[in-house]
Amino acid sequence: MNTVNGLPTHPLLVHAVVVLVPLASLMAVLAVLWPGARRRLGFLVPLVALAALIAVPLATSAGEALETRVAHTEAVEHHTRLGEQMIYWAGPLFAFTVLWWAAHDERVSTFVVNRLPVLGRAGRAGDWLLGAATLGVAIGSVVTVYRIGDSGSRAVWM
Template sequence: MFDEIMGLPAHPLLVHAAVVFVPLLALMGVVYVLVPPLRARFTWVFVLLALIAPVVSWVAKESGERFEQRMNSKGVMPPDLAAKINVHQDHGTKMLWFVCGLAVVSLLFMALDAGRRRANANIGPAPAGGEIAAPPAARGRMIMMIVFGLAVLVLAGFSGWYVYKTGDAGARIAWNGF
């Protein structure tokens, strides 16, 4: 599965899924955290991206390792090419870890937001001339949402950066010669 697709090396074909889904997850994470009115509409899209992006990142990494083994089996790899591939692999590994972290933190943020929306739906209207004090659980949930929201933003940034760095390093290898 990770070596060839219809006789072609799988890695150059499979990386395109990561190039699409990782930035979409990062972008959706930023929008989901910063634009609360859109959350209810895009929750399922965000859930699907949080599940798909780590999988396609892992598949791209595995296919890259098979591609490198295939290249090595044809003879001795020049040291400058091996160094470029190591940089590409290092970026890809970092991307995978940041994307996995982003997916987990995103799912936790979504769960906290869903709990907040359920809790808000159960609170009735405020009594005449008064306000309803937020229960301690609601304050704790809001603090956790802020912490996880910041984590989503940071991890989205790192995921986006490393998908760029990984793709750039791979493209330079492909286009500037083996």
């Protein structure tokens, strides 16, 4: 399905990515830096990150279909190259939010530590490392969405 009511689906699906990736990233940052937010947001953080992860290949696939219908300019090629990178940020964003949630949900962490005691010894250093990785991927995801969107708008309007 490349069109909806005669419109290409790519610009429509891109809106899901543009909303969900920054939202998941913001939620991840809050969960890492603010324990109160972590408790309130709980599993919603990885859930939103999963929705973003699903939206990315849908938008990319629709973009590839649209690419066959537009002129091949350097700007379009640049946008395409950047767009193909988004999955490499959305996947780790989902994975790190799941790991962060699991490490801080009492039920999950107790279950895991009872079966794999070595994970319980990761302690504070492991928490810092996981938090830093989550923050890095969240920030990188938002920067990547911005760069892709900027290149796409330049490809259309310039």
